[in-house]
Amino acid sequence: MRVSVLGLGYVGCVSAACLASQGHEVIGVDVNQAKVDLVNEGKAPVVEERIGELTAEVVRTGALRATVDVGEAVLGSEVSLVCVGTPSEPNGSLCTTYLERVAEQIGAALAEKDGRHTVVFRSTMLPGTCMNLLVPILEKYAGTAGVDFGVAVNPEFLREGTSVRDFFDPPKTVIGELDPASGETVAALYDGLPGEVFRVPVPTAEAIKYADNAFHGLKIGFANELGAVCQALGVDSHQVMDVFLADRKLNISPAYLRPGFAFGGSCLPKDLRSLVHAAQRADIAVPILANVLTSNTAHLQRAVELVERTGKRRVGLFGLSFKPGTDDLRESPLVELAERLFGKGYDLKIYDANVSLSRLMGANREYIENRLPHLAQLLADSVDEVLEHAEVCLVGTRDPAVLSALPHGEAPVLVDLIRLPDAEARRTESGYVGLAW
Numbered sequence: 222m223r224v225s226v227l228g229l230g231y232v233g234c235v236s237a238a239c240l241a242s243q244g245h246e247v248i249g250v251d252v253n254q255a256k257v258d259l260v261n262e263g264k265a266p267v268v269e270e271r272i273g274e275l276t277a278e279v280v281r282t283g284a285l286r287a288t289v290d291v292g293e294a295v296l297g298s299e300v301s302l303v304c305v306g307t308p309s310e311p312n313g314s315l316c317t318t319y320l321e322r323v324a325e326q327i328g329a330a331l332a333e334k335d336g337r338h339t340v341v342f343r344s345t346m347l348p349g350t351c352m353n354l355l356v357p358i359l360e361k362y363a364g365t366a367g368v369d370f371g372v373a374v375n376p377e378f379l380r381e382g383t384s385v386r387d388f389f390d391p392p393k394t395v396i397g398e399l400d401p402a403s404g405e406t407v408a409a410l411y412d413g414l415p416g417e418v419f420r421v422p423v424p425t426a427e428a429i430k431y432a433d434n435a436f437h438g439l440k441i442g443f444a445n446e447l448g449a450v451c452q453a454l455g456v457d458s459h460q461v462m463d464v465f466l467a468d469r470k471l472n473i474s475p476a477y478l479r480p481g482f483a484f485g486g487s488c489l490p491k492d493l494r495s496l497v498h499a500a501q502r503a504d505i506a507v508p509i510l511a512n513v514l515t516s517n518t519a520h521l522q523r524a525v526e527l528v529e530r531t532g533k534r535r536v537g538l539f540g541l542s543f544k545p546g547t548d549d550l551r552e553s554p555l556v557e558l559a560e561r562l563f564g565k566g567y568d569l570k571i572y573d574a575n576v577s578l579s580r581l582m583g584a585n586r587e588y589i590e591n592r593l594p595h596l597a598q599l600l601a602d603s604v605d606e607v608l609e610h611a612e613v614c615l616v617g618t619r620d621p622a623v624l625s626a627l628p629h630g631e632a633p634v635l636v637d638l639i640r641l642p643d644a645e646a647r648r649t650e651s652g653y654v655g656l657a658w
């Protein structure tokens with residue numbers, strides 16, 4: 222394919238040279254004449270493993286050349302990869318100035334061009350930036366996106382330092398496509414490269430890059446905080462992490478990584494509190510660990526706000542124990558939620574099969590009657606009793622008896638705390654509100 226690459230920084234240089242080495246005909250563009258000159262001399266404007274040799278090779282064979290003229294590059298290609306910078310503004314917001322400028326330039330060139338052209342954004346940008354900011358700029362000049370020209374978002378996951386190696390062995394390829402033809406064009410660019418290809422809506426592709434980078438930062442911060450606490454407690458943190466990392470069921474796994482309801486139970490809150498306390502006693506600052514419970518409380522509050530926003534007063538709650546299959550109520554987030562709603566004067570009825578059973582059998586009766594007498598009187602004996610009472614129903618359990626009884630339609634309003642198995646279908650119903658979208 223004939224490809225123009227706009228922005229010859231780290232991402233653009235590597236994309237341009239690697240695509241050229243894969244048999245594409247590439248024109249690199251930068252506003253910086255010095256970078257353009259360097260590329261045309263066969264030299265890479267960035268320092269990266271293998272990029273020097275690769276650039277020399279593809280410039281020598283004529284597969285890569287560079288220019289300062291966006292118009293010339295767009296007219297001479299079928300696909301444009303936008304790799305301009307998106308730095309932070311002083312207040313932390315994302316600077317989209319370079320993206321907007323380059324969209325204007327591409328749009329102006331497309332107005333002169335026949336044949337389909339696809340604009341692919343590789344720069345990191347917040348969800349909505351492409352569709353709400355950049356597509357309207359392009360459409361000002363070049364007709365309708367998805368009809369007269371293609372648009373896709375193809376975030377870059379390569380690590381500086383090893384990005385050439387990563388290009389040929391990527392962790393994944395993500396293609397956010399406005400229309401299938403745009404997605405096909407991007408997929409064709411990377412034809413033959415390994416790794417799974419994900420074709421998703423444009424805003425999803427934009428968000429995936431943030432999910433990845435936020436998680437990477439969180440992981441490093443977590444490891445360093447844990448290491449500092451271990452060190453203060455005289456424990457070899459690397460030995461701890463060797464074993465931590467070997468657990469592929471609960472630690473390095475998809476476990477606990479799906480948005481849902483808040484956590485609780487007899488272990489996580491207690492153990493986080495004591496670990497943070499030990500760190501504080503050792504004068505070790507652990508802001509990530511110290512704020513995990515704060516984050517959890519904020520999430521629980523979002524559920525309260527969803528109920529408040531319905532404006533209804535008669536509330537049903539399905540689920541009370543801290544997770545399915547147990548009657549353990551200690552530090553259950555659903556107990557906390559029930560207490561908040563009860564404290565705000567909502568007329569509440571609660572159903573949890575395990576808790577009812579345990580109350581009947583006397584197993585947890587003492588705990589319920591002594592510690593939660595105010596909630597004990599709200600416990601219903603059946604799913605129907607709650608449904609008949611409620612104008613708004615919170616669903617915090619996957620108990621099949623509850624799921625099969627949940628009505629469709631406007632009343633009662635369902636507040637889904639756990640992303641119900643049929644959430645996708647219910648999403649468009651007027652009486653459905655989801656906490657975990």
Ligand SMILES: NC(=O)c1ccc[n+]([C@@H]2O[C@H](COP(=O)([O-])OP(=O)(O)OC[C@H]3O[C@@H](n4cnc5c(N)ncnc54)[C@H](O)[C@@H]3O)[C@@H](O)[C@H]2O)c1
Nearest residue numbers: 228229230231232251252305306307319323344345377381
């Ligand atoms: N550096 C990385 O490892 C990395 C990894 C993944 C994603 N990203 C993202 O990719 C984007 C680019 O990052 P980078 O590190 O390559 O940036 P960079 O600052 O190194 O390079 C951007 C280049 O774009 C050029 N440019 C600006 N406006 C232009 C225009 N109108 N026309 C042509 N060229 C123009 C600049 O002169 C500069 O050379 C950013 O959104 C970044 O967040 C970077």
